Amino acid sequence: xxxxxxxxxxxxxxxxxxxxxxxxxxxxxxxxxxxxxxxxxxxxxxxxxxxxxxxxxxxxxxxxxxxxxxxxxxxxxxxxxxxxxxxxxxxxxxxxxxxxxxxxxxxxxxxxxxxxxxxxxxxxxxxxxxxxxxxxxxxxxxxxxxxxxxxxxxxxxxxxxxxxxxxxxxxxxxxxxxxxxxxxxxxxxxxxxxxxxxxxxxxxxxxxxxxxxxxxxxxxxxxxxxxxxxxxxxxxxxxxxxxxxxxxxxxxxxxxxxxxxxxxxxxxxxxxxxxxxxxxxxxxxxxxxxxxxxxxxxxxxxxxxxxxxxxxxxxxxxxxxxxx
Amino acid sequence: xxxxxxxxxxxxxxxxxxxxxxxxxxxxxxxxxxxxxxxxxxxxxxxxxxxxxxxxxxxxxxxxxxxxxxxxxxxxxxxxxxxxxxxxxxxxxxxxxxxxxxxxxxxxxxxxxxxxxxxxxxxxxxxxxxxxxxxxxxxxxxxxxxxxxxxxxxxxxxxxxxxxxxxxxxxxxxxxxxxxxxxxxxxxxxxxxxxxxxxxxxxxxxxxxxxxxxxxxxxxxxxxxxxxxxxxxxxxxxxxxxxxxxxxxxxxxxxxxxxxxxxxxxxxxxxxxxxxxxxxxxxxxxxxxxxxxxxxxxxxxxxxxxx
Numbered sequence: 001x002x003x004x005x006x007x008x009x010x011x012x013x014x015x016x017x018x019x020x021x022x023x024x025x026x027x028x029x030x031x032x033x034x035x036x037x038x039x040x041x042x043x044x045x046x047x048x049x050x051x052x053x054x055x056x057x058x059x060x061x062x063x064x065x066x067x068x069x070x071x072x073x074x075x076x077x078x079x080x081x082x083x084x085x086x087x088x089x090x091x092x093x094x095x096x097x098x099x100x101x102x103x104x105x106x107x108x109x110x111x112x113x114x115x116x117x118x119x120x121x122x123x124x125x126x127x128x129x130x131x132x133x134x135x136x137x138x139x140x141x142x143x144x145x146x147x148x149x150x151x152x153x154x155x156x157x158x159x160x161x162x163x164x165x166x167x168x169x170x171x172x173x174x175x176x177x178x179x180x181x182x183x184x185x186x187x188x189x190x191x192x193x194x195x196x197x198x199x200x201x202x203x204x205x206x207x208x209x210x211x212x213x214x215x216x217x218x219x220x221x222x223x224x225x226x227x228x229x230x231x232x233x234x235x236x237x238x239x240x241x242x243x244x245x246x247x248x249x250x251x252x253x254x255x256x257x258x259x260x261x262x263x264x265x266x267x268x269x270x271x272x273x274x275x276x277x278x279x280x281x282x283x284x285x286x287x288x289x290x291x292x293x294x295x296x297x298x299x300x301x302x303x304x305x306x307x308x309x310x311x312x313x314x315x316x317x318x319x320x321x322x323x324x
Numbered sequence: 325x326x327x328x329x330x331x332x333x334x335x336x337x338x339x340x341x342x343x344x345x346x347x348x349x350x351x352x353x354x355x356x357x358x359x360x361x362x363x364x365x366x367x368x369x370x371x372x373x374x375x376x377x378x379x380x381x382x383x384x385x386x387x388x389x390x391x392x393x394x395x396x397x398x399x400x401x402x403x404x405x406x407x408x409x410x411x412x413x414x415x416x417x418x419x420x421x422x423x424x425x426x427x428x429x430x431x432x433x434x435x436x437x438x439x440x441x442x443x444x445x446x447x448x449x450x451x452x453x454x455x456x457x458x459x460x461x462x463x464x465x466x467x468x469x470x471x472x473x474x475x476x477x478x479x480x481x482x483x484x485x486x487x488x489x490x491x492x493x494x495x496x497x498x499x500x501x502x503x504x505x506x507x508x509x510x511x512x513x514x515x516x517x518x519x520x521x522x523x524x525x526x527x528x529x530x531x532x533x534x535x536x537x538x539x540x541x542x543x544x545x546x547x548x549x550x551x552x553x554x555x556x557x558x559x560x561x562x563x564x565x566x567x568x569x570x571x572x573x574x575x576x577x578x579x580x581x582x583x584x585x586x587x588x589x590x591x592x593x594x595x596x597x598x599x600x601x602x603x604x605x606x607x608x609x610x611x612x613x614x615x616x617x618x619x620x621x622x623x624x625x626x627x628x629x630x631x
Binding site: 010109 | 375378379380381382396398399400403404406407408410412414415416417418419423426427428430431432433434467470474
């Protein structure tokens with residue numbers, strides 16, 4: 001059955017492989033170009049003798065040119081496209097061409113047939129995505145230079161990318177088994193995958209590992225090595241807002257205390273300190289430090305692999321129950 | 325003594341597609357070792373019955389059993405016993421013929437590669453040819469080869485000869501007979517080629533308007549029907565004691581197919597033995613609730629029903 005699975009889907013496997021190879025070559029070229037451009041830039045501007053040079057170099061550390069943006073989009077889309085392209089035809093393709101009527105009347109149960117096909121497909125997807133991971137990591141360092149824990153880089157850094165691809169594969173397979181048409185299943189899979197990814201990134205990821213909180217001065221610049229989640233004035237002794245309050249609610253207290261038109265940049269810092277002392281507040285930043293990167297990767301991978309497992313169960317049920 | 329296990333048994337089997345019944349209240353019992361013809365017009369429910377027997381279609385009512393097991397359970401035991409040829413002959417068109425055989429070999433422990441290769445060689449189909457490049461007839465032969473080489477106990481063939489030329493049809497019938505003799509395979513095949521069926525089948529199931537009208541031994545069906553012929557101008561009343569099936573009138577002659585329990589002795593009618601084709605056409609011509617059916621268990625163990 002492993003041979004049969006490979007033979008059945010050989011074309012789409014090879015096309016995916018070719019696409020991944022093309023992306024790898026492109027990233028290698030693009031990354032080399034970005035690295036060279038950065039080297040030239042730093043040799044001209046990042047001299048310690050030049051006033052404000054460290055600020056310039058720091059602000060330039062997020063790659064922002066057109067190439068970098070497009071490449072980042074490609075890297076973000078990679079697991080979804082790879083998984084959906086490989087997963088959607090797995091069951092839907094057979095149903096659409098009626099070859100399921102041949103396969104499901106051989107001396108093999110549908111469950112074994114499906115699990116073998118999914119096993120081969122998942123392994124292939126994971127290997128392709130996994131093989132690109134180190135290259136994408138290198139490219140991120142070369143072209144974007146931000147820390148990998150930043151959401152803009154996290155999405156295609158590390159092994160979480162493999163879990164996205166596996167999730168997309170199972171999403172495609174499940175939708176294919178339910179909708180029974182490759183085109184419609186793919187069309188439904190794209191927005192669902194995007195929604196799942198955005199939902200986890202924006203609403204779940206930050207809470208997967210307990211963030212770090214620190215009391216800091218409200219008016220010092222922040223650095224981009226950490227992933228900042230929240231910041232605001234909180235009652236002394238608290239690192240999170242009291243129940244029923246948000247991170248911004250105590251900012252309003254400070255603003256009222258300091259009067260209309262107050263701005264930290266315009267007024268002396270002791271004005272804010274006065275208000276903080278008056279209301280017994282302190283300024284707290286909540287963030288995920290770089291040291292949490294691998295734990296976050298593992299936690300988010302577990303979320304997507306868990307979802308993939310649920311989709312596997314759904315696909316098995318759909319295939320076992322399938323009748324005309 | 326208990327009744328021998330039937331190769332295929334349906335009890336009150338029905339399949340509803342929306343508000344329409346594709347097959348309704350179908351009860352029949354196909355003994356092992358028979359070659360059964362499943363005949364009926366398009367849309368009569370032949371493919372539906374075969375798909376339910378193969379576990380591809382879920383019944384809406386009743387149940388079907390293959391050697392005492394439900395094909396709906398999709399167990400290995402029941403899957404091994406069934407060889408199913410779908411009407412659309414699904415094959416992997418990107419495979420080469422040899423790869424299709426490899427596919428069959430990998431998925432079926434009872435696969436007989438020598439049977440498959442000998443059959444394809446007999447037909448002149450090269451194993452390195454791409455399935456998608458073969459003619460429709462050759463694809464049908466490859467699909468049938470896949471069924472035969474699996475060496476199932478029950479072959480369910482949906483229109484196996486539809487795309488075959490007369491020579492290939494004869495070859496197929498020969499192969500089927502050989503399979504029945506060598507392996508005691510039970511065959512249920514649907515077809516419109518009634519003349520071909522009469523040469524190989526020993527059991528007949530007539531489906532019309534989603535219902536079973538006849539399910540019995542071919543010999544018994546032939547023996548229990550008569551063709552009554554008379555001049556159209558002087559056609560007498562249908563003799564008592566017979567069941568009228570259908571009447572066709574031309575300007576010169578009136579032909580009546582009847583089912584008889586005893587010989588017709590009315591001298592006004594010329595009594596002939598109808599062919600299977602004539603009997604089947606008689607049932608199909610007179611579709612509808614008025615069409616008579618052979619009573620359940622009409623003959624021996626071959627019980628056919630009908631409402």
